[in-house]
Amino acid sequence: MADDDVTTEQLAAIAAENEEPEPVNYKPPAQKTVKEIHELDKDDESLRKYKEALLGPGISEAVDKSDYMVGSYGPRDSEYDFLTTVEEAPKGLLARGNYVIKSKFTDDDKHDHLSWEWNLNIKKDWKD
Incomplete structure (x- = not known):
């Protein structure tokens, strides 16, 4: 072998030294929540x-709707108590976020006696 012979490893090293990195013009978009992605093109x-199909139907304008029949109770001096069945909050990464829940108490004639709004935060950790 002559002194002028160059191995393939040496050629690869020389090529790597002389190679200029190509400029990368990619800028990732801002992160969005699943709810924001669902709302982008809702029309x-x-x-x-x-x-x-990709993200799942879990997040939508109306996330869940539950109706409970309380029954018929006549007026009395003390208050009535009514407890609904126990429900579990959704689990997993896609379910995390802030949910605004609207509750109302109506009669059979659709007369709204009481309405209120409350929030539910689903997080992985409560240190945030």
Whole structure:
């Protein structure tokens, strides 16, 4: 072997030294919550269905609706208590976030006697 012979490893090292890195113009978009992604194109039916197929139907304008029949109770001096069945909050990364819950108490004639709004935060850790 002559002194002028160069191995393939040496050629690769020389090429790597002379190679200029190509500029990368990619800038990642800002992070968005799943709810924000769902709301982006909510008027486009085909995009909404596509996003539901990819992200799941868990987050929507109306996340869940529960109706409970309380029954018929006559007036009395003391208050009535009514407890609904126990429900578990959704689990997992996609379920995390802040939920605004609207509750109301109506009669059979759809007369709204009491309405209130409350928040539910689902987090992995409560240190935040």
